[in-house]
Amino acid sequence: MILGIETSCDETAAALVTDSGEVRASVIASQAELHARYGGVVPEIASRRHLELVGPVAREALAAAGASLEDVDAIAVTQGPGLVGALLVGVSAAKALAWSRKLPLVPVDHLDGHIASLYLDATPIEPPFVCLLASGGHTQLRAVRGRGSSELLGTTLDDAAGEAFDKGARLLGLGYPGGASIDRLAQEGDPTAFAFPVAKLAGLDFSFSGLKTALLYAVKRLEEAELDARRADLAASYQHAIVTALSRRVADAARKTGLDRVAVVGGVAANSGLRESLPDAVFAPLAYCTDNAAMIASAARFVEPLPYPRYLDLDVYASRR
Amino acid sequence: MVELVSASSAETEELAARLATRLAVGDVVEVRGELGAGKTTFVRGACRALGISEPVTSPTFTIGHRYQGRVDVSHLDLYRFAGVSAAEWGDLESYFDDAIVFVEWPEAGSGVLPLARVTVALEHVDEQRRRITLDATDATLLQEL
Numbered sequence: 142m143i144l145g146i147e148t149s150c151d152e153t154a155a156a157l158v159t160d161s162g163e164v165r166a167s168v169i170a171s172q173a174e175l176h177a178r179y180g181g182v183v184p185e186i187a188s189r190r191h192l193e194l195v196g197p198v199a200r201e202a203l204a205a206a207g208a209s210l211e212d213v214d215a216i217a218v219t220q221g222p223g224l225v226g227a228l229l230v231g232v233s234a235a236k237a238l239a240w241s242r243k244l245p246l247v248p249v250d251h252l253d254g255h256i257a258s259l260y261l262d263a264t265p266i267e268p269p270f271v272c273l274l275a276s277g278g279h280t281q282l283r284a285v286r287g288r289g290s291s292e293l294l295g296t297t298l299d300d301a302a303g304e305a306f307d308k309g310a311r312l313l314g315l316g317y318p319g320g321a322s323i324d325r326l327a328q329e330g331d332p333t334a335f336a337f338p339v340a341k342l343a344g345l346d347f348s349f350s351g352l353k354t355a356l357l358y359a360v361k362r363l364e365e366a367e368l369d370a371r372r373a374d375l376a377a378s379y380q381h382a383i384v385t386a387l388s389r390r391v392a393d394a395a396r397k398t399g400l401d402r403v404a405v406v407g408g409v410a411a412n413s414g415l416r417e418s419l420p421d422a423v424f425a426p427l428a429y430c431t432d433n434a435a436m437i438a439s440a441a442r443f444v445e446p447l448p449y450p451r452y453l454d455l456d457v458y459a460s461r462r
Numbered sequence: 463m464v465e466l467v468s469a470s471s472a473e474t475e476e477l478a479a480r481l482a483t484r485l486a487v488g489d490v491v492e493v494r495g496e497l498g499a500g501k502t503t504f505v506r507g508a509c510r511a512l513g514i515s516e517p518v519t520s521p522t523f524t525i526g527h528r529y530q531g532r533v534d535v536s537h538l539d540l541y542r543f544a545g546v547s548a549a550e551w552g553d554l555e556s557y558f559d560d561a562i563v564f565v566e567w568p569e570a571g572s573g574v575l576p577l578a579r580v581t582v583a584l585e586h587v588d589e590q591r592r593r594i595t596l597d598a599t600d601a602t603l604l605q606e607l
Binding site (some may be wrong): 150189222227234277282296299301303304307308350353357458 | 506520527545556557
């Protein structure tokens with residue numbers, strides 16, 4: 142079994158995954174409730190929180206799996222990209238655990254982790270395929286050639302798709318998390334009521350910042366009472382524009398690479414509009430769309446492990462190299 | 463203080479590029495403005511002038527980016543912060559080492575982050591145009607910008 146640890150951003154997570162990709166336990170010390178209470182503002186984005194939580198979360202994962210460290214063959218951990226201090230907590234904890242049991246350590250890239258969430262499915266999609274990775278912090282298209290290898294095809298040039306949802310929700314006066322509240326309200330609205338722009342860029346890149354500004358001005362142009370009446374239409378039209386941008390690019394990428402199969406991972410993969418718009422795509426299991434450690438342990442299966450004790454000077458990275 | 467109206471995001475980037483060439487490692491630039499005002503656009507323009515060619519994206523969710531150009535540039539975003547505690551400052555501090563630092567939504571870091579050499583405020587005029595106000599601790603920095 143692989144014990145995975147993830148502390149790259151807001152969530153402190155640990156999971157146990159078998160070599161065949163069966164999740165024995167996945168624990169996330171989610172701050173979602175706190176986020177909601179503070180309207181999307183995190184009460185404290187500090188590695189200190191990860192430090193307090195990483196031990197208990199790992200113990201809880203072992204208990205949930207009915208396992209002990211005796212059953213663990215390797216420790217996997219997110220090495221980057223992310224907030225340096227937060228990553229260091231996870232990497233230090235992973236080093237200590239691996240060192241104490243003379244186990245190998247497997248450094249995992251967070252974005253590779255998202256892709257590997259697909260391999261936690263009972264009947265997983267196999268490479269090659271085009272993968273859309275869309276979350277709060279990242280929006281990328283990758284050509285996945287093997288379970289451990291992918292190449293970047295395109296990326297957002299400004300805001301990530303998940304951020305576009307979150308800030309759109311803020312502009313519409315909706316609650317946190319923004320993606321879910323827009324998705325819910327969009328069900329009651331007309332997606333063609335407002336013609337929001339879909340960025341036209343060369344290549345396979347994305348841009349969502351112009352769309353955000355367009356929503357801001359659409360909201361500004363409405364009187365308060367009118368805004369209340371049109372909020373669902375705004376949400377539906379805004380979501381439609383994001384989904385159209387994403388699904389068009391996915392089609393472009395499939396055409397350019399000649400890869401006819403498509404997968405979607407990351408928090409935005411939970412969006413119902415995107416799921417409807419890409420009926421033939423494979424979506425990551427819902428439980429593993431947002432940040433988690435099961436995907437990190439899953440990805441570790443396809444990364445060369447660092448044998449004991451050759452990982453003590455392993456460093457983290459803020460940005461993907 | 464310098465105040466002008468930018469007619470487009472391209473113009474905003476050009477202004478930021480002119481400012482960037484006058485900055486030195488260790489300088490902190492606060493970039494204020496509401497959603498969609500063009501804060502990330504401004505930082506992107508500065509990064510291009512400092513030799514960074516990769517995408518300069520919003521750090522709202524990732525909190526901090528660090529780019530290597532002719533000098534290092536850190537790009538921070540405190541949008542999701544209520545304030546900056548001592549522990550949070552511990553996480554942010556390394557982004558201020560040996561870099562020019564741009565901070566979006568700096569309000570939460572008031573009194574905790576190192577003093578800014580330049581403060582940039584972007585305001586909506588209409589969908590395209592932005593009023594941009596720049597202020598510096600030493601007025602000579604902004605002369606004939």
